[in-house]
Amino acid sequence: MDPIAGHIPGAVNLPTTVHVDERGMLREPDALRRTFAERGVTDGVAVGAYCGSGITAAHTALVLAEIGIDAKLFHGSWSQWSNTPGRPVATGE
Secondary structure, eight states: OOSSOOBOTTOOOOOGGGGBOTTSOBOOHHHHHHHHHTTTOOTTSOOEEOOSSSHHHHHHHHHHHHTTOOOEEOTTHHHHHHTSTTOOOBOOO
C-alpha cells in the first residue's frame, strides 16, 4: 500500500475511461486531441503519464502516441513516488 494519499505536484487527472467510447474502442483522434488540449496537453508540451501502479498510465501513453504526442511513462507511478522519502506530495486540485 502507498504510505500517503495525494499526487505528484502539477499532475492533471485524466481517467483512461475518457479515451474510449461506449463500445470500449478508442475515440476518434480529433476528439482525443481536444480532450488532452483541454487539460493543457498539446504538441511541444512535455508530458509524463503515471497512475497508481503503472498499468493505466501505459494506456494513456499509448493513446498519446496514437495521436502523435510524445509522452514519457513514469512506470514507478504513485507507488514509487510516495514511497520515496522527501518527494513533494500534493493534495486537492
